[in-house]
Amino acid sequence: MDAIDVTVIKQHLIDPEICIRCNTCEVTCPVGAITHDSRNYVVDASKCNLCMDCIPPCPTGSIDNWRTMPRIKAYSVEEQLRWDELPPELTPEQLAEAGVAPGAVAEAEPVAPPLPAAASGDEVFHSAAYNAQVPPWSAAHAYVGLYGPKAAQKTVTATVAGNVRVTEVGREYDTHHVVLDFGAMPFPVLEGQSIGILPPGLDAAGRAHHARQYSVASPRNGERPGYNNVSLTIKRVLEDHQGRPVRGVASNYMCDLQVGDKVQVIGPFGSTFLMPNHPKSHIVMICTGTGSAPMRAMTEWRRRLRRSGKFEGGKLMLFFGARTRQELPYFGPLQSLPKDFIDIHFAFSREPGKPRTYVQDAMRAAAADLAPLLADPNAYFYVCGLKAMEEGVVLALRDLARDAGLDWDAVGAAMKQQGRLHLETY
Numbered sequence: 001m002d003a004i005d006v007t008v009i010k011q012h013l014i015d016p017e018i019c020i021r022c023n024t025c026e027v028t029c030p031v032g033a034i035t036h037d038s039r040n041y042v043v044d045a046s047k048c049n050l051c052m053d054c055i056p057p058c059p060t061g062s063i064d065n066w067r068t069m070p071r072i073k074a075y076s077v078e079e080q081l082r083w084d085e086l087p088p089e090l091t092p093e094q095l096a097e098a099g100v101a102p103g104a105v106a107e108a109e110p111v112a113p114p115l116p117a118a119a120s121g122d123e124v125f126h127s128a129a130y131n132a133q134v135p136p137w138s139a140a141h142a143y144v145g146l147y148g149p150k151a152a153q154k155t156v157t158a159t160v161a162g163n164v165r166v167t168e169v170g171r172e173y174d175t176h177h178v179v180l181d182f183g184a185m186p187f188p189v190l191e192g193q194s195i196g197i198l199p200p201g202l203d204a205a206g207r208a209h210h211a212r213q214y215s216v217a218s219p220r221n222g223e224r225p226g227y228n229n230v231s232l233t234i235k236r237v238l239e240d241h242q243g244r245p246v247r248g249v250a251s252n253y254m255c256d257l258q259v260g261d262k263v264q265v266i267g268p269f270g271s272t273f274l275m276p277n278h279p280k281s282h283i284v285m286i287c288t289g290t291g292s293a294p295m296r297a298m299t300e301w302r303r304r305l306r307r308s309g310k311f312e313g314g315k316l317m318l319f320f321g322a323r324t325r326q327e328l329p330y331f332g333p334l335q336s337l338p339k340d341f342i343d344i345h346f347a348f349s350r351e352p353g354k355p356r357t358y359v360q361d362a363m364r365a366a367a368a369d370l371a372p373l374l375a376d377p378n379a380y381f382y383v384c385g386l387k388a389m390e391e392g393v394v395l396a397l398r399d400l401a402r403d404a405g406l407d408w409d410a411v412g413a414a415m416k417q418q419g420r421l422h423l424e425t426y
Contacts, residue, residue: 007071008100012043012050016083017149018062020196020213020269023426025054025063027387028128035077039203039210042080056133059194059213059269060145070098084207127394130412131423135271136380138278139419140220143188148196148266155198155264156185160257161229168326174236175290175329176255177217180263181229187265189216189230191297192274192382192422195267199253211266212250215384215424217293219301233293233329273382273422275301282314282379284370286359286393288321291385292329294424295320298382299342306341314378316342317369321359321389323350343369359389360396370397371404374411380420387425394423 014025014034019041026034026041033047034054054063067089069075075087090098135142147156162179189195196211203209217223218231236251257263275283275298283302285295295318305311322328325348334344345362348354363370373379374397383393401408415421 008095009045009069009071009074010050010066011045011069011074012048013065013067013075013080013086014041014043015062015065015086016040016210017085018060018145020060020062020194020211020266022059022194022213022269023387024057024059024424027390027425028054028057028131030126030129037081039205040081040083042077044077045074053128056272057131059271060148068095070095070100073098125391125395125398127391128423130394130416130421132272132416132419132421134417134419135274136276136281136419138276138281139274140190140277142190142193142268142271142274144193144267144269144271146187146268151266155266156182156187158182158187158263158265160259160261160263162223162231162259163255163257166233166329167331173327174255175327176234176236177231177329178234178254178257179218179223179229179231180265181227182265183228185228187228187230187268188220189218189268190220190274191216191301192294193268193270195230195232195265196269197250197254198264198266199250200264201249203249209249213269214254215290215293215297216268217296219297219304221301221304225304233290233296235290235329272419273384273424275382276378276380278378279312280314280378282316282373282376284317284319284373284379284381286319286363286381286383286385286389288359288385288389289327290329291383291424292320294384295382296330299337303337303341315369315373317366317373318342318344319347319359319362319366320344321347321349321357321362321385324348325351358392360392363393363396364400367400367403371400371406374401374404374415375406377418377420380422381415382422382424384424390423390425397421 031047031049033044145151147153158180161181164177166177167175194213194215196213198211199209214232216230217233222229223231234251234254236248236255287295302313325331347357347359347362349356349358398408401411
């Protein structure tokens with residue numbers, strides 16, 4: 001008779017009650033161990049090698065959960081997709097029933113080896129490997145998870161104080177600037193953080209909708225200075241790729257809100273994608289579409305500091321991409337910012353009669369200004385937008401470094417270690 005494998009492992013699991021489905025873990029995982037359906041994000045025990053790359057970027061901590069399990073009884077992907085909450089730890093009696101000897105120690109060792117490297121001669125480039133897992137050293141302290149399933153208060157109620165469209169109307173898109181006021185309830189947020197919105201109603205399975213994550217588009221002292229409010233940049237898609245009408249649950253709900261409506265909110269989330277606070281620090285912002293939300297927050301905070309005359313900021317650069325000018329949020333207000341305050345580079349990929357230009361193309365065109373900042377310990381880079389842009393942007397940074405005679409491996413590693421390169425794509 002074959003011996004039963006009673007090896008004890010630490011199985012990596014994601015808490016479905018806390019997870020806000022931001023996709024950060026899946027795009028960060030270098031071995032493809034994380035997947036999802038319309039409800040849950042889960043970890044495949046047969047692929048996870050416990051590299052821990054997904055742990056620090058998670059804005060909620062939902063990714064940092066483990067269960068002592070006999071290897072042969074590890075929870076399958078199919079089981080995890082059905083969960084509404086994490087299962088409890090197995091008791092010593094349950095472990096003994098599975099054949100685990102008393103006193104056996106669970107070792108955090110790989111359940112499976114990493115995926116094989118590319119064939120000889122092929123270059124493997126994993127852009128997420130350069131994502132900083134710590135905030136800038138001078139960033140303000142971020143409060144996280146004040147409201148949520150595991151917090152003392154599950155949600156906080158916000159009142160809609162404003163809702164305006166910030167792009168021209170189009171068939172396929174509709175982007176709104178929504179302001180939420182928390183009244184007397186404490187809800188401290190920093191530039192770069194996000195919140196979760198709970199849409200009302202039930203999903204097709206009769207369960208309450210899970211929270212949808214939105215980056216905050218306002219600075220730390222509110223959309224209106226001195227008020228306890230935040231703003232969000234929300235895009236809803238009106239048509240799919242086949243031209244058929246679509247109505248997203250959360251984006252449709254948010255874009256249709258009227259002043260005075262009440263919204264249930266959880267959060268805030270995020271403790272690394274934060275801006276530096278020390279004088280003369282430089283900020284390079286690279287974004288597409290609604291990825292502009294945290295960049296707007298950072299820019300507005302620096303603008304307010306500049307007007308106060310109490311802060312000497314460094315260089316601000318913005319590389320902002322969209323298909324057309326009509327689809328670019330806040331295009332009008334950006335035009336009014338002083339040129340000596342911020343250096344703006346637009347990239348449009350679908351302008352009639354013009355070649356397609358992406359943010360990485362605009363970055364390469366500005367190499368003379370960008371390259372020195374790569375090696376400057378006071379320069380911080382932020383990337384936010386669709387996942388498809390991430391690799392192109394980081395490759396552009398690598399090429400700029402190499403063209404300037406810098407060792408990218410050393411520069412990239414230093415930027416990650418010092419909290420100087422932050423990637424938030426979805």
